Amino acid sequence: MKLVGEEVHVSTGEARGGDTPHVMRYVLLFSILLAILVLSAVWIIGAWRSAPADGLTVTAEQHALGGGR
Numbered sequence: 001m002k003l004v005g006e007e008v009h010v011s012t013g014e015a016r017g018g019d020t021p022h023v024m025r026y027v028l029l030f031s032i033l034l035a036i037l038v039l040s041a042v043w044i045i046g047a048w049r050s051a052p053a054d055g056l057t058v059t060a061e062q063h064a065l066g067g068g069r
Helices: 012-016 023-049 060-064
Strands: 002-004 007-009
Touching: none
Parallel strands: none
Antiparallel strands: 002 007
16 A cells, blocks of 8 residues: 555555455356256257147147147
């Protein structure tokens, strides 16, 4: 810490008051990857279960009217 006139100048480490181990960066990365995997699984399983059993394609209008099952 330096006193220049009436101003106090502190280094970045002193102002921060601690250490930055970059752990939160890995927590954020892991959380985002986990969210992508879970949401993708929900989407894929939902699409797989709603596919017609006979293999025929269903239009959006038929699905809206309940004719897709």
